[in-house]
Amino acid sequence: MFGKMMPRMGTPKWGQKPLWGRKPRLKSHYDAVIIGGGLHGLATAYYLAKAHGLTDVAIIEKRYIGFGGAGRNTAIVRANQRTQYNVPLYKEALDLWPVLTRELDFNLMFNNCGNLNLMHSEAAMKAARMTIATAQFHGVESHLIDAKEAKALVPALNISEDITFPIHGAMFHPPGGIVRHDAVVWGLAKGCAKHGVHIHQQTEATAIHTENGKITGVTTSRGKIHTPRVLVTAGGYSAGIIYHMLGIKLPISVLTIQAMVTQPLKPILDHVVSSGAYHCYANQTLKGEIATGAHMDPWPNYTTQNTAHYIKHQAEALSDWLPCLRGVKFMRIWGGLADMTPDMAPIMDGNNLIDGFYMDCGWGYFGFKSCSAVGKYMAAFMASGNCPEMLKPFNLKRYENHALMGETAALVSYTPDN
């Protein structure tokens, strides 16, 4: 009955062989090299191999897959962003979770419990109406509800007038929710390995080589690889890698973002609830913990440090709008890196500055919810060399052309650009 779990050869000890196979040998040539074994790298490699027949692909990961943002995000997925460029991309990403669950034969634990984005002023309600109109135009379910309706959905909510930011209403987005982020890492890694992708963990890229404006290879801590295509999608480390290895500067600031979970509780919260004014969001995990984030110290920082400043802020904010959590203990706290851009929208570009060089970065705190669709489109981009229509608005030139996207309107930006 444990046949599927048993390794075919060697000592039959459960858990010895990872889902993505044993450690592959690092070859001296690959058709494509992906720097960064996070979700964007794994998803791109998966679609390169599965949809485009490009199976000779290496993922180069300095630490281990899922170490960075992939395992540090708070697992929220939604498609109610601000602009007409972003919404279709996130909608497709959201629609892909059930598809990938079947395709990868791996339970990604998609719980479409719905997102409630609290509004604390009439101005915020007005902004929400605009965001909702954009979502509805693109076929994404999103409604404006008042405080009483929000209370009916989430009885724990404090809708009284005597809190710091009284709740006027909310943007309700039923199809969003939570996906188990580790399961996505494991499922995609399994899918990658099944299609022949090599996942090289504990392997650091130390140089990217070019010749006559073309990519020729990557030097790693385990040897040199010749390749005509390189994708840098190393989350918070992308901008530093791209500048220091290729001399291309990006409009990115890397900030530390913090999150935490409380002790496990009985079910009290069956929606993802967020508030821009409190800068705080919360949802209850399947284990019963209230997962909540997300403070950023507003200066560039490559540490994953937590701060007393944030713990205090989180306790004050959370117990204000969810007063039933007063006295509940925080159990675990962590940090991760967010690569923020001035317009809070990512940069996906390539094959123009250097032939065969691609980048997928600047996701800020949106890398998780976008990874499924981005993998699909970045793979199409890398396989053909031509940028798909879906990704064209996210080009790097938009900063020089003063064509910044309006995503900042819907988000909290702590960057020096704000």
Added chain:
Amino acid sequence: MALTLTCPVCGKRNGYEFRYGGEDKGPRPAEEGMTPSAWCDYVHMNKCTAGVQKEWWFHRDGCGAWFTTYRDTVANLEVDAPEVTE
């Protein structure tokens, strides 16, 4: 460990009193002969150094001074100016 910064007027203070002002990119480029690409480079582009960088800070909740200092972005600590090697 929490960040502290040394204001030229007020001395060593809690990092939360300050606002980060960006990487030090040298003097503002001249208007004459300015191209969109040069302006974009000055306004938006960063080196994102993992290590010691020279950067701008503003003592927002203090004396209001703007100043540059050095900080190790990997340790998140203010450091002495590196020795100049020609």
